[in-house]
Amino acid sequence: MDKDVVPEREARAYEAVHDSADFQELKRRYKNFVVPWTITFMVWYLAYVACNNWARDFMNTQVVGHVNVALVFGLLQFVSTFFIAALYGRFANRRLDPLASGLNAKYKRERRR
Structure with a gap:
């Protein structure tokens, strides 16, 4: 197979996925x-830093x-970090x-075309 064909297919497959409504x-x-x-x-962290500096x-x-x-x-900074990570x-x-x-399945299908 020609070396240039594979990158073209991959580029077309990527563009097809990138332009899809599901990707958006x-x-x-x-x-x-x-x-x-x-x-x-960040607001919570900056409040902590501000309080340490100005509300001793x-x-x-x-x-x-x-x-x-x-x-x-x-x-609580550690607790909030783990809480947000668990939520995510x-x-x-x-x-x-x-x-x-x-989208991954679509990309694989498009690459085979």
């Missing part, structure tokens, strides 16, 4: 999840024993993976 929907769903959660996390009395407030608000906020995993399994699997 996949991008839309991904963006609609990622952008709000990224903004939410609040952050030094003892919650239980030697545990203060700053330590609780720091631990669930979302991807339910809303992204079925579309991606269909």
Whole structure:
């Protein structure tokens, strides 16, 4: 088989998938999840940093024993990261993976043409 035929097929297959409504929907769903959660996390993280810099009395407030608000906020940063990752995993399994699997099958079909 001619070396130039395979890249042409792959390019045509990629363009067919890229131009499909399912691909546009996949991008839309991904963006609609990622952008709000990224903004939410960044605001939460920047609030933590800002409080550590400018609200030291609040952050030094003892919650239980030697545990203060700053330590609780720091631990909640980890909790929120794992929470968002778990939400994304669930979302991807339910809303992204079925579309991606269909697009992958379409790409393979188009490559064989």
